[in-house]
Amino acid sequence: MANNDATAAISGQLPIRQNPDVGSFDIVATYHRLLADDPELTMPMATIEALIEALGASSATTVFETMKLVEAQSDRLWQSPLVANPMAVRHGSDFFKQYLVRELRQLPSSTGAASGSGSRNEDQQFEGIRQHLLRNARLFATRAKDAREKIAAEGRYLIPDKSIILTHGGSRVVGTLLGRAVERVNGDPPRRFKVIYVISESRQTESDKAVAALRSKGISVATIPEGGVAHVMSKVDLVFIGAEVITAQGGILSRLGTYQIAKLAKIDGKPCYVAAEQHKLGQTFPVDQFSFNCRGFQQNSLDFSKTTNSGSSGAETEDEKRAVELRSATPLDYTPPDLITTFICDHGVKSTVAMEHQVIDMFVS
Amino acid sequence: MATQKGGYTPSLEKFLDSLKSRPVQASVELLISLLKRRQIKGSEACATATAHILLQVVARDKWTNVDQLLGRIQLVGRKLVTAQPHELATGNIVRRVLGLIRDEASEERNDATTDSPRPASPSPSPSASASVPAPSHASSPPKPARPPTLASIGSFARTQSMFNLLSDPNLFPPTGSNASTPGQVSGASTPILNPQATNVSALRSEVIDGIQEIMDEIKMVDEQVQTYADIFIHPGDYILVYQPSRTVQKFLTRAALKRKFTVFLAIDPSSATSSEALYASLLKSMASNGSSVITVLNAGLMAYMSRVDKVILGARAITAQGGVIVDSGGAAIARAARERRRTVIVLGGVYKLSPESKLLSESRVEWGDPSKYVSFADGSLVSHVRVKNAVSEFLPADQVDTYITNLGAHAQENLHTIIADHYKEEDINFDLYGKAQRISGGEIE
Numbered sequence A: 001m002a003n004n005d006a007t008a009a010i011s012g013q014l015p016i017r018q019n020p021d022v023g024s025f026d027i028v029a030t031y032h033r034l035l036a037d038d039p040e041l042t043m044p045m046a047t048i049e050a051l052i053e054a055l056g057a058s059s060a061t062t063v064f065e066t067m068k069l070v071e072a073q074s075d076r077l078w079q080s081p082l083v084a085n086p087m088a089v090r091h092g093s094d095f096f097k098q099y100l101v102r103e104l105r106q107l108p109s110s111t112g113a114a115s116g117s118g119s120r121n122e123d124q125q126f127e128g129i130r131q132h133l134l135r136n137a138r139l140f141a142t143r144a145k146d147a148r149e150k151i152a153a154e155g156r157y158l159i160p161d162k163s164i165i166l167t168h169g170g171s172r173v174v175g176t177l178l179g180r181a182v183e184r185v186n187g188d189p190p191r192r193f194k195v196i197y198v199i200s201e202s203r204q205t206e207s208d209k210a211v212a213a214l215r216s217k218g219i220s221v222a223t224i225p226e227g228g229v230a231h232v233m234s235k236v237d238l239v240f241i242g243a244e245v246i247t248a249q250g251g252i253l254s255r256l257g258t259y260q261i262a263k264l265a266k267i268d269g270k271p272c273y274v275a276a277e278q279h280k281l282g283q284t285f286p287v288d289q290f291s292f293n294c295r296g297f298q299q300n301s302l303d304f305s306k307t308t309n310s311g312s313s314g315a316e317t318e319d320e321k322r323a324v325e326l327r328s329a330t331p332l333d334y335t336p337p338d339l340i341t342t343f344i345c346d347h348g349v350k351s352t353v354a355m356e357h358q359v360i361d362m363f364v365s
Numbered sequence B: 001m002a003t004q005k006g007g008y009t010p011s012l013e014k015f016l017d018s019l020k021s022r023p024v025q026a027s028v029e030l031l032i033s034l035l036k037r038r039q040i041k042g043s044e045a046c047a048t049a050t051a052h053i054l055l056q057v058v059a060r061d062k063w064t065n066v067d068q069l070l071g072r073i074q075l076v077g078r079k080l081v082t083a084q085p086h087e088l089a090t091g092n093i094v095r096r097v098l099g100l101i102r103d104e105a106s107e108e109r110n111d112a113t114t115d116s117p118r119p120a121s122p123s124p125s126p127s128a129s130a131s132v133p134a135p136s137h138a139s140s141p142p143k144p145a146r147p148p149t150l151a152s153i154g155s156f157a158r159t160q161s162m163f164n165l166l167s168d169p170n171l172f173p174p175t176g177s178n179a180s181t182p183g184q185v186s187g188a189s190t191p192i193l194n195p196q197a198t199n200v201s202a203l204r205s206e207v208i209d210g211i212q213e214i215m216d217e218i219k220m221v222d223e224q225v226q227t228y229a230d231i232f233i234h235p236g237d238y239i240l241v242y243q244p245s246r247t248v249q250k251f252l253t254r255a256a257l258k259r260k261f262t263v264f265l266a267i268d269p270s271s272a273t274s275s276e277a278l279y280a281s282l283l284k285s286m287a288s289n290g291s292s293v294i295t296v297l298n299a300g301l302m303a304y305m306s307r308v309d310k311v312i313l314g315a316r317a318i319t320a321q322g323g324v325i326v327d328s329g330g331a332a333i334a335r336a337a338r339e340r341r342r343t344v345i346v347l348g349g350v351y352k353l354s355p356e357s358k359l360l361s362e363s364r365v366e367w368g369d370p371s372k373y374v375s376f377a378d379g380s381l382v383s384h385v386r387v388k389n390a391v392s393e394f395l396p397a398d399q400v401d402t403y404i405t406n407l408g409a410h411a412q413e414n415l416h417t418i419i420a421d422h423y424k425e426e427d428i429n430f431d432l433y434g435k436a437q438r439i440s441g442g443e444i445e
Helices: A004-013 A027-037 A043-057 A063-079 A086-106 A116-135 A137-158 A172-181 A201-216 A226-235 A258-267 A318-329 A352-364 B002-007 B012-018 B024-036 B043-060 B066-083 B088-115 B134-139 B154-166 B193-226 B246-258 B269-278 B280-288 B298-304 B330-339 B379-384 B412-422 B425-429
Strands: A163-168 A193-199 A221-225 A238-241 A252-255 A272-275 A332-335 A342-345 A348-350 B238-242 B262-267 B292-297 B310-314 B317-319 B324-327 B343-347 B366-368 B389-395 B402-405 B408-410
Touching: A027 A043, A027 A063, A043 A063, A043 A086, A043 A116, A043 A137, A063 A086, A063 A116, A086 A116, A086 A352, A086 B154, A116 A137, A137 A172, A137 A272, A137 A342, A137 A348, A137 B154, A163 A172, A163 A226, A163 A258, A172 A201, A172 A238, A172 A272, A193 A201, A193 A226, A201 A221, A221 A226, A226 A258, A238 A258, A252 A258, A258 A272, A258 A332, A342 A352, A348 A352, A348 B425, A352 B412, B012 B024, B012 B043, B024 B043, B024 B066, B043 B066, B043 B088, B043 B193, B066 B088, B066 B193, B088 B193, B088 B317, B088 B425, B193 B246, B193 B402, B238 B246, B238 B298, B238 B330, B246 B280, B246 B310, B246 B343, B262 B298, B280 B292, B292 B298, B298 B330, B310 B324, B310 B330, B324 B330, B330 B343, B330 B389, B402 B412, B408 B412
Parallel strands: A163 A193, A163 A238, A193 A221, A238 A272, A272 A342, B238 B262, B238 B310, B262 B292, B310 B343, B343 B402
Antiparallel strands: A252 A332, A342 A348, B317 B324, B324 B389, B366 B389, B402 B408
């Protein structure tokens, strides 16, 4: 549990900078600023951007220092009580770290000379990578957004003619997918479909916005409350859901309610497609709904109480209390891979097992 | 020459015989019309015909660089696929050939970089996608045995695309579409024309060899699949087969050499009359080895299911997600087997495994000639009733237990790794179907 004061103290005292100082840079604030500035940005992508800004703010030049810096900053970010979904942050930072490691491994000189000059050379080349990252930070965000368009291009082929699609939540990927599907793309005629949108009462404004956005594109939308999913499922042809995080087993973490929709779709034998970018993928292994296997990630979804106004959340410190409060405001649930038909990714339509292999390929090889 | 094609009933053999004597473009047009008229049908025939026609394109068409060749193959491929979108094997072969060309081209290029001095590159590190094996090659003799194939660097290639998110636009082409331009690496020190000319003839023969290998693979499928027969069929088994394809028949025949078992031969009632001749050799060889064959009608299959141990179906095509396109009637059998928890085994060559993800479920069912249900002489019925006859239908992945291909037995879960080994991502994403997808859509070009 590295808290801010402790790390600052260490970095001030020790001659070897374990945590290269980054001046007054605050990664948590940066992360939130990035998310607020650009509503189209995903959480893992915001993490990557924030880490790149941290690189820019630091004076770290060597490989070792940079890796330490990224490590420390990402730890600080995902352990912060102000971050709603620490798992998305971890996926983003793991992806970023892995990218750095791979780049290092590909440096041509790294196999040859093991002398001191070799490592100096390596540091210089690493500086090249660093410069590239700092220079192209915005480009990455644009690419990540382009991924949505690719998903939309893949996903339209999964929509049968005159079908009814059930969806929920404010997923930007699903929104883009449906929006593009009613357009003519490269001579491919628009898809004919209707949408059943599941309105979430606790997020009325978001739901209303999503429905309005769909209707403005000329899609007929029917809305139902969350309790009505099973009731309408017989009319539904397919289910599209978004995801905040894709876990290592090929499951997803998404808005509370996704699990239930996926389960009901499975029972009725309706295909349930997850539309999500591949950078949401990461090495996390949620075991069940109540243990996401991510330290400090607790949502107070079950609060047994005999009185109507309960305040005790079980959290001890102020930070933990804030974290639980924040995470309970935007609750998530875990949808296991067996309920997911396939993923629609920016690299094509992938089975859950393919996603699993991708995680292994990414982080083990 | 093309005028005589009405004179005989065209078939795959005659088409292949006539290939040499006809201009390439005419052959392409002829194949398109044969596919459209279903005079060449079935995945094996379509795959063979496609491989042959692409071989002609590579061997006889004029092309001066890789991009031209790729474009030509894509154009022909698209026409063939559009002619008969239900035959997924056509598209598979086109994609295999495209991948083959890309492989050979990158091999050529690696040779070129080792032969000529490395061009002065403005970037500090060379492009990763092109020169993964480059450092090791630099010291090795000019003609290394073979650069790593896609399979050996498979995981690298697969994840590289993911890390493209953060890649440098100046270093890596993000989609790999530019990666196949050989002009980029030839460097300023060598004249461009000369290496190109040698490359083309070398590349041509390499690609032709590769296509020959694909043809051999298609031919060998039955033999290779049947080597797994005695692993899957045990003595005393009751096996249900439905309108067995040649692959399935050979599989059973092979198993009968070693094992005694019983086959339930299910036949669609409408085609029952012609079945004797079709399956005569199967019946004969089964009987001579002491196994028995019981012919059953499709109607009462659920009643037999309690006796059946395994159901073996021949695939017309296998989709990336594990769904199988089977003869109509096969899906009902698989469903009955699933109800009784019987094993469902699907046989088919790897060339039937399609990476295509843009298939609509309605386009997977092929509708055919309904005359076997209603005689066209029956005017009052024909004019008032709409009769549909499904030729093939789609079997969802969850109703299949095992897939046996020429590479062995696979679970549904690792089909995607086979696809990754056989097809390149840029070819998978290439939209062969174009407008043919949509029912309302017309012809392409």
